[in-house]
Amino acid sequence: MLLTHAWQEIRRHPGRFAATLLAIVVSVAFLAATQVSGDTEANAMRQRQALYASKADIVAESYLWHSRQARWRRDDGLETLEKALAADPRVEYLERFSRAFSQVTHGDRSVGVTLTSTPEWPLRWFTPTRGELPRGTNDIVLTEQTAKTLGVGVGDQVELSVTGLDAFTVVGLTDERGFADPPAYVAYSTMMAVDASFPPPDYTVLLHPDAATKRATPGSSGDGVGVSILIKLKDPEHTDINAMVTELQTELTRQAVLRIIVHVKPADQVRTEAAQATTTSTDWMGWMLRGTGALAMVVGGLIIATTFQILVSQRRRQTGLLRAVGASRAQVLLRYAAEALLLGVAGTAIGIPVGIAGAVVASRLGTDGARFGLQVNWRWLALIAVVGVVATVVASLVSIRSAVRVRPLEALQPALPAEGRRRSTVALAIICLVGLAAGVAGLLWGLDASRPLSPTRRIVAVTASAAVAAVAVMASSALWVPLLTRVVGRLVARARPTVRLAVANTGRSPARVGATATSLMLAVGLVVTVQVGASTGRAAAFGVVDQRYPVDIVMQSAVQPPELADPGNGQGPPGEVDEFGYLKGWDEKALALAQATPGVARARSFALTQPLPVQAGLITWDEMPFTPLTPEAVAMYSHPVTLAPNQVGLSAEDIGRLNLRPGRTLQVFAFVASQDDADKGPMQLEVVEVNLAPMVAVVTPETFAKLTDPGTRQGLMLVELTDEGDAGTVMSQLNAKLVPDNPGLKMAGGAELKANVGALLDSVTLVLTGLLAVAALVALIGVSNTLGLSVMERTRESALLRALGLQRRGLRVMLLIEAALLSSISIVVGLGAGLVFGWGGAATIAHVLGWPTPGLAVNWTLTVLSCLAVAGAGVLASVLPGRRAALASPVDALADIG
Numbered sequence: 001m002l003l004t005h006a007w008q009e010i011r012r013h014p015g016r017f018a019a020t021l022l023a024i025v026v027s028v029a030f031l032a033a034t035q036v037s038g039d040t041e042a043n044a045m046r047q048r049q050a051l052y053a054s055k056a057d058i059v060a061e062s063y064l065w066h067s068r069q070a071r072w073r074r075d076d077g078l079e080t081l082e083k084a085l086a087a088d089p090r091v092e093y094l095e096r097f098s099r100a101f102s103q104v105t106h107g108d109r110s111v112g113v114t115l116t117s118t119p120e121w122p123l124r125w126f127t128p129t130r131g132e133l134p135r136g137t138n139d140i141v142l143t144e145q146t147a148k149t150l151g152v153g154v155g156d157q158v159e160l161s162v163t164g165l166d167a168f169t170v171v172g173l174t175d176e177r178g179f180a181d182p183p184a185y186v187a188y189s190t191m192m193a194v195d196a197s198f199p200p201p202d203y204t205v206l207l208h209p210d211a212a213t214k215r216a217t218p219g220s221s222g223d224g225v226g227v228s229i230l231i232k233l234k235d236p237e238h239t240d241i242n243a244m245v246t247e248l249q250t251e252l253t254r255q256a257v258l259r260i261i262v263h264v265k266p267a268d269q270v271r272t273e274a275a276q277a278t279t280t281s282t283d284w285m286g287w288m289l290r291g292t293g294a295l296a297m298v299v300g301g302l303i304i305a306t307t308f309q310i311l312v313s314q315r316r317r318q319t320g321l322l323r324a325v326g327a328s329r330a331q332v333l334l335r336y337a338a339e340a341l342l343l344g345v346a347g348t349a350i351g352i353p354v355g356i357a358g359a360v361v362a363s364r365l366g367t368d369g370a371r372f373g374l375q376v377n378w379r380w381l382a383l384i385a386v387v388g389v390v391a392t393v394v395a396s397l398v399s400i401r402s403a404v405r406v407r408p409l410e411a412l413q414p415a416l417p418a419e420g421r422r423r424s425t426v427a428l429a430i431i432c433l434v435g436l437a438a439g440v441a442g443l444l445w446g447l448d449a450s451r452p453l454s455p456t457r458r459i460v461a462v463t464a465s466a467a468v469a470a471v472a473v474m475a476s477s478a479l480w481v482p483l484l485t486r487v488v489g490r491l492v493a494r495a496r497p498t499v500r501l502a503v504a505n506t507g508r509s510p511a512r513v514g515a516t517a518t519s520l521m522l523a524v525g526l527v528v529t530v531q532v533g534a535s536t537g538r539a540a541a542f543g544v545v546d547q548r549y550p551v552d553i554v555m556q557s558a559v560q561p562p563e564l565a566d567p568g569n570g571q572g573p574p575g576e577v578d579e580f581g582y583l584k585g586w587d588e589k590a591l592a593l594a595q596a597t598p599g600v601a602r603a604r605s606f607a608l609t610q611p612l613p614v615q616a617g618l619i620t621w622d623e624m625p626f627t628p629l630t631p632e633a634v635a636m637y638s639h640p641v642t643l644a645p646n647q648v649g650l651s652a653e654d655i656g657r658l659n660l661r662p663g664r665t666l667q668v669f670a671f672v673a674s675q676d677d678a679d680k681g682p683m684q685l686e687v688v689e690v691n692l693a694p695m696v697a698v699v700t701p702e703t704f705a706k707l708t709d710p711g712t713r714q715g716l717m718l719v720e721l722t723d724e725g726d727a728g729t730v731m732s733q734l735n736a737k738l739v740p741d742n743p744g745l746k747m748a749g750g751a752e753l754k755a756n757v758g759a760l761l762d763s764v765t766l767v768l769t770g771l772l773a774v775a776a777l778v779a780l781i782g783v784s785n786t787l788g789l790s791v792m793e794r795t796r797e798s799a800l801l802r803a804l805g806l807q808r809r810g811l812r813v814m815l816l817i818e819a820a821l822l823s824s825i826s827i828v829v830g831l832g833a834g835l836v837f838g839w840g841g842a843a844t845i846a847h848v849l850g851w852p853t854p855g856l857a858v859n860w861t862l863t864v865l866s867c868l869a870v871a872g873a874g875v876l877a878s879v880l881p882g883r884r885a886a887l888a889s890p891v892d893a894l895a896d897i898g
Contacts, residue, residue, distance in 0.1 A: 006338035017343060020304055024347025025354065026777065027301075028388040032355025035380050037362055041178070044369030048179055050274035052097055052116070055123045056267040057241060058231040060248070063260060071195070074227065077262035080255045081229060084248060092234040093122045098191040098227045103161040103732040104142070104184055106150040108598055110732040113146060113184040115160070117191045123230045126185070130154055131172030134187050138165070141172040141185040161735045165193055178367030195225035241266045304395040305515060308340065312400060336400040337393060344392030348385045425479060432476035439469025443836075447843055447853075455848040462844045466837050473833065474521060478514030482507040484825050498810045501801075502817035513822060520826035520874065521833070527773070527866050528834025529841065532858055534761045536842035540854035541757050547691070548652065549750025550637040553719035553731065554693040556608065556625075557590070558583040558744030582610055585713025587741035594719060597737065599730040601720045604632055608715030609707055613669040614697075615682070616658040624654070626668075626697045627716050628704035629690075636718040638750075641690055641698075649690025649698035660687050668697075671709030683707070693748040719749075724758075727751035777873075795885075802890040812882035816875060823874030827867050834863075 010017050053059050060081055064070045078096065085091050100115045118124065118134055118141070131154040134141050140158065142150075147170065152158060157167040168186075176183065233239050248264045312319070322332055356376065363370035442465025445451070446458055453461070489503040506513055558577070578584055586605055594603040611623035627633075629643050643649055648666055650658075660666065667682040683706065690698045696716070699707065721730055731747055739745050798811060839856045846854050 002334055002338040003342065005335060006342050009339055010342060017339075020308070021343055021347050021350075023304060024344060024388060024392055025351040027391075028348050028351030028384060029355035029358060031384050031387070032352045032381055033358040033362065035384065036356055036359035036374065036376055039375035039377055039380075040359060040363055040373075041367060041369040043375045044178055044367065044372045046275035047372040050271040051125050052099070052119075052228070053230065053267045053270045053274075054125050055119075055232065056230040057233040057236045057239075058245060058248075058264065059267050059270045060229040060231070060262055060264045061270075062227050062262050064226065073261055077252065077257040078227060078229060080257050081248065081252060081262055081264070084251050085229075085231065090233055090235070090239055090244065091231060093120070093232040095119045095123055095230055096188055096227055097123075097230050098188065098195070098225050100191065100194050100225050101181060102184070102194070103728070103735075104140075104146065104150065105159045105161065105729070105732045105736060106152050106156070108729055108733070109150050110729040111146050111149050112181050112728070113142075114179070114181045115191065115194060116183045116185050117188040118185045119230060122232045126174050126176065126183075128172035129175045131170070134171055134185055134190070137187055137189045137193060138168050139171045139187060139190075140168040141174060142170055143176050143179070143182045143184075144173050145177055146182050146184065147173055159736055161732050161739075165190075165197070175368075178369055191225055191227075195227075241268075301391045301395040304340075304392055308336070308396040308400060312336065333397075333400055337397065340393045340396035340400075341389065344389035347392065348388035351388060352381055352385060428476060429479055432472045432479070435468050435472030435475075439465045439467075439472060441465075443469065443840055447840055447847070449847050449853055458848060459844055462840055466840060470522075470525070470833060470837070473829070474518040476514075477517045477521070478510040481514050481517045481822075481825060482510045485513075485821060488821060498806075498814050499817055502814045503821065505814070506818055506821055517822060517826045517829075520823060520870065521830040524827050524830030524867060524870050525833045525837070528831050528863055529838040531863050531866070532835055532838025532856070533841045534838075535857040535859045536839050536854050537845060538758060538761050539857035540842060540846045540851055541761075542754050543854070544851050545750040545754050545757070546638045549691055549693075549748070549753065550639055550641065551692065551718045551749055552721045552724065552727070552751035553734070553747060553749040554696070555594075555717040555719065555734070555738070555748075556693070556696070556744075556746045557586045557713070557715040557717075557742050559695065559746045582711035582713070583715065584742075584744065585715045586717065587738075590738055590742055591717065593737045594717060594734060597730060597733050599722055599726045599733075601722045602636075603717060603719045604636060605714045606630065606633055606716040606718065607704070607708075607712055608696075609671075609704075610709055610711035612671070612707065612709075614658075615667040615669070616660050616664070620658050622658060624695050624697050625715070626699055626704060626707050627692075628701040629698050630701055633718065636720055643688065643690070643698065643700050644686075645700050645702050646684075646686055647688050647699070648685035648703075649688050649692065651691045651694050651696070652689055653694045654697075655687060655689060662687055662689050668707065670707045721751050724751045724754050727755040773869075798885050799890040808886035811886045812879075815878045815882040815885065819878035820871070820875050823871045826874075827871055831863070831867060 047054075060078070062074045062078055064074055082094065085094050096117070097119055098117045102113055102115045104111050104113050128141055129144070131141065142152070142158075147153060150158060152170055154170055154173060156170050158170060159167050172185075174183075174185070233241070245264050245266055249259065252262055252264070253259070319332060322335075323329075356374075360370055360374060363374075442461055446453070446461035446465060485503055485506040489500070489507075492499050492503060585608070591603060591605045594600060606627050609626045611625050613621065613623055615621050626648075629641065629649070634641055641649070648668070650660070650666070655661065658666070664687050666685050666687050668685055669682045683703075685699070685703070692698050719730075719734070721727060731752055735745065735747070801811065802808075835856065835858070839854075843853055846852065
């Protein structure tokens, strides 16, 4: 019976409930879309990681370990496996496969890619949408997105950041999207040329093979190219793949090929391992999407509460009559709750399929993750459906309960008695003031860097305090928003009647106005918080990078890698040493080429010794080159650096690696030219932190003169950029120009790190801003909803104004001014809160990381555009309600419509 009456009420007055239904649909649809999109993209990311094994049944992976014979051992092991497979009747087809990270450059544009060999059809997972497959060593197939970024097409030429390879011709394009490092398909012979260009791996591979793999090439534990064998079986369904893998591995072991050189695995295991490797990196995305979806649901709940508050106030007399004829409070409450239940069920039933469709559209327009299968978790969607219905009912009960508590005679009066309003207002003001004071005090306590708080306690304290302060501000909006409108009213007291009427109307229903302002403040405040937090975090991170890496780019002409597997080898790789066995210096054209590179502000070359033996403590030995801290070098640093004659500057990385601390002593064994030099013994230098580059020691010119040996050369170059955002492109160009004549080139510095950090923060900020914009959209629906219901409340009043001479245009302008005033106040308060909370969040993270307290940094362009977009949308939200009010006939509107 209750549901029947509720349905009849909705059918009788659909206009009252349409905006509420729209808010529910948008909120539930967004929550469903974020869930499906997050799961679909996470699945796509996992699938992309193992695409190369998607058509194979068995995969044999090879590894390069640190030794001169590494490549020979790898190739010998692969050949042994291929011979065994060639005689196996279960095998249909096999092929070698390889990948490596690289940079593709065209002009001044550069893109990071994964060079990928192209298998034949039984094992190939892609087909070019334009052009053909790569057949020659200098053929390459790019993704359409990569080609667009580089500004190239089929037939154009590009360059790779690989030593000794000529320009490549783009012979085809694919439509693949969504890769962090998009594939660039080449012939297998190209990968072998890339393999030959890699220097021997550094010693860190023995300690951190996984990190070395990520840094260099998938499938290899060193700085060489990892090679796999992809195996296709004739009848995989009736073949015991695990037993076959065991047989092959046993045969390799019998042939003295260890598992650490060639490891045979089922392709399913390879795909599972790839999925597990990306699970952690994709979990954050799903929770971020769910969080923004939940935020949209919260904003939608506020709109629903506001709508029902207006609906209940419109039916105040109806409520009084029901109570007067014997209906209990519970009966009236259930009657209104049934209406909310029907709206929640209807909105959820519409919102979930709309959200799924939206996820499909977003995938097709974005990363195209749906091509790997749309992931619909029906359990999560069922939970979302329950949340949508429950949120609608709970949000409506906030307004319904206050209405049914009114006595029947009070409900029949035009408005709540003044004394009742006063009591509730005072109580709300006291609670909100206490909450605001507690929130501000907690923020100051948590942001005090001098307090010895654990990272968890500091983050929890600041987050909880910010939430308490924000809730206090939003909960009291019904009190202070009308006060601000009155202040504006005094300022426009002599304005036109339309303006004065608009200002007066914003103060007539404090609860309605406050709830609408809260929705807008929440949306704007969160967007600004994310943007300010990212900008401030960027500034703090850049400051730390500048402290750690004071020069944009540091280049060495050649570096001697420690040969742990061959201790007798004390020379650098072939091509990087001269006829005397010394590491080479810069080619005579290197400095001029670097200075002429677009994006380079200035470049200077400096002397560098051969690697000299150093000792830290009793048992820690190493070798590193030394360079002088000349005035020209100091001028290239981002902050002043000074050294005393008895000091040596080491990077923080080298200080930790040598188990030293600033102030400790480092012994340096200089070049011995005579017996007098030998009698002096090692040089004793005090360690200070100077982060020029890893494995480079800095000393004063006087000290450097004592260390100079016959192998000292111009081997160090410092580069300053005009724009750090172009670091990746400039480094690729420097690499392409200098490597041919300087094959031992090594690069370091802070420019690339800052560019990567900036790109990451920019992308996360834009994604979060876009997602939070949906919450703003729901809030704007609330503005339109509030104004529309306000028009319905004031139907007879508007008609009277029309009868007294107010034109239709004046009525529309009045509502537009109401919306503009409400949006402006909300945006100003939301902007202020966002600035405080964004800076507070960034400062908290900085304190947790041990960084200094950052200053406030704001991307004013993005922030102002976001605020203007919300303000403009808020004004546009008044168009339909204003049109409805203006079109009403004064005679019909003045009739008693009940």
